[in-house]
Amino acid sequence: MTEVDIIALLEKEMANKSIKCYVVEENRVVMEVHANDIKAGVSALLKEYKPRFVTLVATDNGLDMELMYHFSVDSKIVTLSTLVPKETNQIESITDIVPAAEFIEEEVSELFGTNFEGNPRTVNLLLPDDWATGKKPLSKPLVGSLPLPARFEIQNLLSSGSAIGIMKSATDKREQAGLPKLPPLAGTSEDSIKEFQEFIKRTGFGKRADYDWEKGKLRYR
Amino acid sequence: MDKYAFFLGCVIPLRFTSVEIAARRVFSRLDVDFIDLEDYTCCPEPVALGLADDELWMASAARTLALAEKAGKDLVILCNGCYETLIEADHILKHNDDTKNRVNELLASIGSKYEGKIKVKHFIEFLHEDVGLERIKQEVTTPVSMDLAIHYGCHLFREVDGDDPWRKPGMMRDLVEACGVRLVDYGLEKLCCGFPTSLFDREFSLKQRLLPKFKGIENTTTEAVVFACPACINQFETGQDALTRSGVELRGYPCIHILELLALVFGVPPAELSLEIHSNAVKEFAESFWG
Numbered sequence: 001m002t003e004v005d006i007i008a009l010l011e012k013e014m015a016n017k018s019i020k021c022y023v024v025e026e027n028r029v030v031m032e033v034h035a036n037d038i039k040a041g042v043s044a045l046l047k048e049y050k051p052r053f054v055t056l057v058a059t060d061n062g063l064d065m066e067l068m069y070h071f072s073v074d075s076k077i078v079t080l081s082t083l084v085p086k087e088t089n090q091i092e093s094i095t096d097i098v099p100a101a102e103f104i105e106e107e108v109s110e111l112f113g114t115n116f117e118g119n120p121r122t123v124n125l126l127l128p129d130d131w132a133t134g135k136k137p138l139s140k141p142l143v144g145s146l147p148l149p150a151r152f153e154i155q156n157l158l159s160s161g162s163a164i165g166i167m168k169s170a171t172d173k174r175e176q177a178g179l180p181k182l183p184p185l186a187g188t189s190e191d192s193i194k195e196f197q198e199f200i201k202r203t204g205f206g207k208r209a210d211y212d213w214e215k216g217k218l219r220y221r
Numbered sequence: 222m223d224k225y226a227f228f229l230g231c232v233i234p235l236r237f238t239s240v241e242i243a244a245r246r247v248f249s250r251l252d253v254d255f256i257d258l259e260d261y262t263c264c265p266e267p268v269a270l271g272l273a274d275d276e277l278w279m280a281s282a283a284r285t286l287a288l289a290e291k292a293g294k295d296l297v298i299l300c301n302g303c304y305e306t307l308i309e310a311d312h313i314l315k316h317n318d319d320t321k322n323r324v325n326e327l328l329a330s331i332g333s334k335y336e337g338k339i340k341v342k343h344f345i346e347f348l349h350e351d352v353g354l355e356r357i358k359q360e361v362t363t364p365v366s367m368d369l370a371i372h373y374g375c376h377l378f379r380e381v382d383g384d385d386p387w388r389k390p391g392m393m394r395d396l397v398e399a400c401g402v403r404l405v406d407y408g409l410e411k412l413c414c415g416f417p418t419s420l421f422d423r424e425f426s427l428k429q430r431l432l433p434k435f436k437g438i439e440n441t442t443t444e445a446v447v448f449a450c451p452a453c454i455n456q457f458e459t460g461q462d463a464l465t466r467s468g469v470e471l472r473g474y475p476c477i478h479i480l481e482l483l484a485l486v487f488g489v490p491p492a493e494l495s496l497e498i499h500s501n502a503v504k505e506f507a508e509s510f511w512g
């Protein structure tokens with residue numbers, strides 16, 4: 001069995017999923033997979049091979065938990081890598097198909113707050129029993145690339161075309177002064193602001209700054 | 222006179238409506254044929270937003286410039302910050318083909334294009350160069366014979382073609398003096414009001430930037446301060462309150478925009494300018510010389 005064989009298997013079994021497989025170096029294969037499909041990925045490995053679960057490595061990268069499930073397959077390391085958004089910080093446990101994952105999932109849960117849904121363990125493994133709920137020793141705050149002073153203005157810009165919020169007191173003042181209720185900003189027309197947002201999407205801003213276009217806000221504000 | 226498109230920005234129409242009203246009254250009185258630029262977005266602000274994401278900043282600015290080109294109008298900018306962004310973006314696009322090509326690929330997706338056909342002007346240089354001091358003086362009916370100081374605002378010193386940074390501040394002095402004002406110098410005219418740093422360190426912006434300016438002004442016979450920038454007015458007005466609350470003894474000054482001053486000396490009654498929008502005594506100051 002070669003690295004190429006492992007990748008071919010994963011791509012075949014995960015044909016309807018969004019994955020990315022590659023060889024890092026000799027005897028090292030990585031499959032990047034969506035968090036919702038982590039169990040399907042593990043199942044794909046289990047279906048053909050008899051992998052040994054090595055460990056789960058967790059990293060808090062500011063906005064997401066990066067989880068890397070390492071398996072040993074015939075002396076090759078196969079890593080299933082996924083990102084769990086910290087806003088939910090939840091992923092399905094693999095303990096029902098890989099029982100050996102119970103302790104490490106619990107460890108990650110205690111240190112970073114990630115909820116492994118379905119993990120059967122109910123008592124602490126590392127932390128004292130009276131450790132405060134919600135206090136996670138290795139968890140970091142939500143952190144993104146934009147500096148704090150720019151975040152509010154950028155959200156306003158993308159939602160209304162104006163960097164400062166459009167408040168009712170301002171529109172009332174305008175009307176009282178005999179001016180149109182709103183200045184001719186793009187935000188005053190739904191079509192114009194949509195066009196502007198689509199335009200900005202093409203700059204790659206959403207990815208660079210982790211802007212959630214559906215919710216209309218930065219993930220870390 | 223050719224037609225112009227006014228770029229209002231965000232702060233003037235949504236916070237300092239009095240400046241927009243004054244601008245419309247002043248330009249109408251001067252027979253300037255203008256339209257409002259439609260569908261524009263925030264310039265965006267050149268300091269915090271410009272540093273935060275250069276691509277977002279450039280794309281938004283280029284879209285605005287392309288809107289003006291499509292309308293076939295030169296842009297007259299009413300706000301110092303907007304001027305800095307749009308003149309700088311225009312300069313980069315006119316001199317950097319890679320950036321221009323990249324921006325035009327983006328603009329093509331919305332059926333737009335930047336060609337560099339229009340001029341971007343600060344309203345100060347527009348009034349001084351395109352309208353002319355003599356024409357302005359003809360409209361002055363209620364001159365202000367008072368001692369006033371100027372805060373130019375950093376972005377008014379912005380020049381992109383190597384011109385003298387004092388070119389536009391000098392024009393502003395001429396315009397204020399055309400109102401009948403006796404200009405008072407306090408020696409710290411070029412010092413930033415602290416607004417950009419207030420976004421990062423409010424105390425520094427107040428005590429290391431704004432306070433020295435106030436102390437300099439207090440050593441003169443100044444009765445009010447004239448501005449060309451809405452962000453600077455905001456910093457002066459809110460900063461006066463904040464410094465006073467923190468125990469600093471300040472005389473406090475009305476902070477009036479030069480367009481408001483021009484409207485008043487052109488004979489527009491203070492009551493028609495919504496000057497109560499200012500958090501300090503601009504309306505009372507206006508009424509004191511307007512009668």
